[in-house]
Amino acid sequence: MGESSENIYSMSKQNKELPHRERVDSRNTLNDLTGKEWVYALNSIELTEGDSELLTGEQINDLSLEQWATHQSPLIDMCYPTSGEHSHAHHIRKKHPSPKPPELMKRLIEFFTKKNGWVLDPFVGVGGTLLACSMAGRHGVGVDLSRDYLDLYHSASESLNFKPQTVYQGDASRLDQIFNQKNYLFDLVLTDPPYGDMLSRKRTGERKKRTGDDSPTPFTTDEGDLGNMGTDRFYEALKSVIVQSMEFLKVKGYVVVFCKDLQPTAEHHNLIHADVVSALVQIPNLRFRGYKIWYDKSMNLYPFGYPYAYVSNQMHQFILIFRKEK
Numbered sequence: 001m002g003e004s005s006e007n008i009y010s011m012s013k014q015n016k017e018l019p020h021r022e023r024v025d026s027r028n029t030l031n032d033l034t035g036k037e038w039v040y041a042l043n044s045i046e047l048t049e050g051d052s053e054l055l056t057g058e059q060i061n062d063l064s065l066e067q068w069a070t071h072q073s074p075l076i077d078m079c080y081p082t083s084g085e086h087s088h089a090h091h092i093r094k095k096h097p098s099p100k101p102p103e104l105m106k107r108l109i110e111f112f113t114k115k116n117g118w119v120l121d122p123f124v125g126v127g128g129t130l131l132a133c134s135m136a137g138r139h140g141v142g143v144d145l146s147r148d149y150l151d152l153y154h155s156a157s158e159s160l161n162f163k164p165q166t167v168y169q170g171d172a173s174r175l176d177q178i179f180n181q182k183n184y185l186f187d188l189v190l191t192d193p194p195y196g197d198m199l200s201r202k203r204t205g206e207r208k209k210r211t212g213d214d215s216p217t218p219f220t221t222d223e224g225d226l227g228n229m230g231t232d233r234f235y236e237a238l239k240s241v242i243v244q245s246m247e248f249l250k251v252k253g254y255v256v257v258f259c260k261d262l263q264p265t266a267e268h269h270n271l272i273h274a275d276v277v278s279a280l281v282q283i284p285n286l287r288f289r290g291y292k293i294w295y296d297k298s299m300n301l302y303p304f305g306y307p308y309a310y311v312s313n314q315m316h317q318f319i320l321i322f323r324k325e326k
Contacts, residue, residue: 186248
């Protein structure tokens, strides 16, 4: 049941009495952020609360959090827990090769949607996006080739006492068939695709050193899995999935895609994020709007190339942001 007209009028009056940057603008149909919150959310590198304490453990000046953000480039650099209450059932979700932290997905969902908005993840895996929807009060729909991963999502959801969101098993390049005339209209497509055959290659670095295991960790053995495709076929398949997703996305709705670069080789720069942008901007009515950077502090540094050559530790991921235009 909706609120009374008196309550709505009272809330509107209180909102108008606030300083402009602390108001929720009545013209904002995207999210529930105030003007001040909007400004900080636009940074390509995002500061999270408590970051100043991560530097030394002690207060080093008299700056407020707002002033700190002004003096330092913001960064999404939280180390999301992988155990305990705040890991959001990571002990279940870790069976997937690259589960995304629900808290991270929640941050994105809260910017790009309003309460009770609708979010689609066409490569949902073990459901980090869907758990985030439950946490943020949004409706989530996920699609994945793997029934095993969807079952793990349900186990994680049950473990957290969340009502499961809607999931479908199938090929996301055929969403029109999967949804079978469902009248979905999404506000946001948020996803972390399986990137070609990257995870099908032998492992190097910390995991190999710690376990002695250099075996590949593909998402599935399905030939239709993007994670098992070569480069050329992968980008065409990814475009196909995004095109299908846009059929169910509202105009001015956003498509947000995670991406991690590889080490450069003599044959290719391996700036995967640039290649993904180049592929997706070929889609009519899809405009690239920029990116954010997630510094994954759960990863450990590894002395690649020591002591002969510089080899970068890829500690960050790109969060590529597109918008569906008319």
